Amino acid sequence: MHRLPWPIWFIIFLLLWLVPDAASAKDLKVEDGLSIQSAIDQAEAGDTLTIFPGTYKENIVINKRMTLIGEQGAIIDGGGKGNVIEIAAPGVTVKGLMIQNCGSGQEDSGIFIQKADGNIIENNILKDVHNGIYITNSRDNQVLENSITSYESHFSKRGNGIHMFKGGGHLLKKNEIAAVQDGIYYDFTEHIKVTGNHVSESRYGMHFMFSEDISAERNHIEKNVTGFMVMDSANITFLENRVTDHFHVRGFGILIYETRNVLVERNEMLRNSTGLSLENGVNLSINKNLIGANQVGLEFVGENKENLFAENNFIGNVVQSKISGEDMRLDDGLKGNYWDDYSSFDLSGDGIGEEAYKAGSLYDRILRKQPYWQFFFESPSVKLWTKAESLFPSFGSAEVYDARPLIEPAEIQPSAAQQNRDHWRSGVIGIVFIVISLFAIVKGRNFR
Helix, strand or coil: CCCCCCCHHHHHHHHHHHHHHCCCEEEEEECCCCCCCHHHHCCHHHHHHHHCCCCCCCCCCCCCCCEECCCCCCCCCCCCCCCEEEEEECCCEEECCCCCCCCCCCCCCEEEEEECCCEEECCCCCEECEEEEEEECCECCHHHHHHECCCCCCHHEEEEEEECCCCCCCCEEECCEEEEEEEEECCEEEEEEEEECCCEECEECCCCCCCEEEEEECCECCCCCCEEEHHHHHHHEEEEEEEECCCCCCCCEEECCCEEEEEEEEEECCCCCEEEEEECCCEEEEEECEEECCCCEEEECCCCEEEEEEEEEECCEEEEEEECCCCCCCCCCCCCCCCCCCCCCCCCHHCCCCCEEEEECCHHHHHCCCHHHHHHCCCCCHHHHHHHHHHHHCCCCEEEEECCEEHHHHHHHCCHHHHHHHHHHHHHHHHHHHHHHHHHHHHHHHHH
């Protein structure tokens, strides 16, 4: 009798050990009037619990790997106390529920995840909650396509849309967050990817504190007090975000404070009180951004070191730049930026102006103390003043200049990933076109 080698027996043993759990998984149902928590307590690991339409007034704890799916109209109401749903196990999925009325304590949330990894929170509506989703000391959770709003109150009395404390490795994608304190709060966390989210009508769209290795891509952050607030963090990437309409008196599109190693590339910062503010930033790369229609386009405060600016377009800002602090150069040695108030010439034809562009001016400093001077923006007298100041630079503040200013706006290309997607789409369209053409040719020959 032929005997199987021991590795085969070992694999069979593993399959026999793992398969029963999957095979025994059950689909359970909860109808209106019954208890979701009772069904969870009776369920086994791996079960799926479908919640029928109705309002379930209870606070539930999920302490085993399982899936909760709400049919349309399924509502869990926490009754204004504690967490509505608490997840205390890995591998949990919560999908399709309306979750409302948690408590008002500091950490009370619609969904609270504590020391639990690899959970999926998808396509839920969370409303009238203090915090929407609070994730603490956990890793590799996914928060996808949820809608989150807090209750009607001043933002100082609300919690955050999504709050992450310690842990990391999470993915936040295509969530709609409005009317909370901070849309997404990173608190001593790391390795987070945040893409395609929309945050509005809150204090900060995203708030970074003591966090690192965060990638924020293609988010739309609008109508908050400030868009991105970055403090005491490191290794942050902002790519292809739209940061618009932060016109609060203390409003900023992006504010970077005491932070190092930041890439800001291909973003739009439009119609903010200040488009981009840098305070004591180190090793910041600011490339190919559109900074336009802001009260102040670019602001420097304190000592900013080892920072690189190239191919940004500064267009239509009332004050192009506000300077206080150290001297700085605003180009990479080959290319600088486009400033729509630059008035020199390109005699060599290389697209670079012959004179350096000096950021900041005496007019800008006066404007800080006398805001009504905005009335004279772009007036002939201010233009003459600016030209005179370029001849007598001692009138200005710190020596911050672009030695390679662009004569025409920089062409801000999409990212390599976007170009690859475009090429893929073009390829598919081309293949479809070829197939249709061949089909037409064959049919045409058959017709003849």
